[in-house]
Amino acid sequence: KRGSLVLPIRRGAMAMRAMTRCGWRASRRWASFGCLNETQEQVREMTRGFAESALFPVAAENDKLHRFPAEVIRELGELGLMGCQVSEAWGGSGLDTISYAVAVEELSRGCASTGAIVSVHNSLYCDSVQSYGREEVFEAFLRPFAQGEKVGCFGLSEPGNGSDAAAASCVARRVEGGWRLSGTKAWTTNGIVGSAAVVFATFDKSLGHKGISAFVVDTGADGFSFGAPEDKLGIRASTTASLILDDVFVPEAQLLGREGDGFKIAMKILDSGRVGIAAQGLGIAQASIDLAVKYAAERNAFGKPIASLYAIQHKLSDMACRYDSARLLTWRAAAAKDDAKPFSKHAAMAKLAASEAATFCAHQAIQILGGMGFVSDMPAERYYRDARITEIYEGTSEIMHLVVATNLLKEYAALDIALPAAPPKHAHHDHALSHAAA
């Protein structure tokens, strides 16, 4: 019996060691990340102030007119927000990932379209070029983008495949000095306004995902054109369009990583991108909560503010809990990335939680505002429409579940899980009988 007491503890220790391998010990350092450090607080102050003064006043109109906020993007460039994580040597700001997440969240609170533009430009375009591009292309394809003079896009999805990224049909034909790319990329944020695009194309379909390469392409190149801007439900101030490549020449130097690395690059870049999109969802959720609380405090029904009614309080609590848990997941993913730890699972959890928090909070905000939530006089309806995309792009929620489950199963496969023993079937019954007999 004593032996059986010792065994679970030993197994527990093994589990601890295995979890440490997965980064549990590192999470003790993150115990205080519910708070921001001074720099992160300063970033938050600045982006929040900017959002309130520059984004709040124009977000509704830009949404109504489907207008790209060029003026705002220029100012964001001057503030260093278009090169958040680009190194200072190349005109960027060298921010840590939590600061970046905070910045995107505050901008998205003001205008989710701006959040989308900034997130895609930073995480998908700049990160790809900086992490995988050759230094010889940085002067043309990184510096002006980090300084906000030009905007970048990311062409991965195609009309025929979104989640099934490995089934790329855009082809890269090897030619003298480089490649010629032909095909169509769909749903590209920052299309039309983008001066360069990261494009994924296959040089050998028979190799499946190993046959895909990543390139940085000048959108002004011969044969490159944009499709018509999409008429979207939400984030309407951002421009989304297809990229049409008709035998576009891409020089050797503009290959990202090595030939065949494309799929791996896409997956790694999307992990970072998911932190950005999670942050965008958090901004929309925060804006929805702000609006709902303010409205509920002022709107009277049954002789008192509706904020005093439990039905409303329950909704607000639900919104706050989902928002805050998603935020902690997001910051944990960001901290893991900065610690150079594997963070795919964390990023997927963050994006999943934050996007669902965004749609939930926006939905409930409309509900709390009632009729006022349904009209464009209040931003609730815009938050609702903007939130919807966060569950779709940069990996649908279904794909997020897939990523989390795959990682989870891998983690468990490395552990020897101890389950508590089932009680012996008849021992207690016999014990009681023997007592009774005695």
Next chain:
Amino acid sequence: RKVSQRAGMSKPLRVLVGVKRVVDYAVRVRVAADNKGVELANVKMSMNPFCEIACEEAIRLREAGVAGEVVAVSIGPKQAAETLRSALAMGVDRVIQVTTDLRLDQELQPLATARLLRAIAEKEEPDLIIVGKQSIDGDNGTTGPMLAELLDWPQATFASKLEVVDDGSAAVVERETDVGTETIKLPLPALISADLRLNTPRYPKLPNIMKAKKKPIETLDAADLGVDLDLANLVLSVNTPPPRPPGVTVADVDQLVDKLKNEAAVL
């Protein structure tokens, strides 16, 4: 030097800016339960808005080549370092922190503050001191003028426009007063206090926020500066203003005039 020469300055100025850490302007201030002061625990603190304007003006002078160095000083608890780092993030060159545990809205009063700033000014030898016209906690508006007096310098308060002229030997200032705008010229060194319309402070750029982290903060203790910090005034109690009484309906115009004359005393 090229920028200074283009600005017509043979020797760029050193500008000293005073910045104060106060309750954030957006916070709804509450009186503490003991009525001895306002509630400061767990309340958001930021740089005084008029100090931000003062900082911004100094940085603009440097960018125009008129100033060569901008030094910011703040008096307060160790958290005042955050205010100084905000100043660094905006773009000031150097910061000095004078530490004290005295409560800034009550215990450290304008005359004592002015004396401390004089000690700093005598050390730093600035050509121009820019401060905010008042801080939003005490709202005294006296520290700047007192400091100018202690230094025996000319002063221009409530500045809405500042121009340095005559190769840095004088300044032309537009002052906003209750009866209109006054333009005066004063020789430097001088003290200017900034009013709301002097400028709109910039948002700190991200690279500057990151750089500010690494810059040093020179720290001095208020007690070491040999300054008399005694209270000139004692705060007896702090109370919320009484709620506005409800309006009264008057029967006719005669009654209205009577009330305006005899009760409200505005006629």
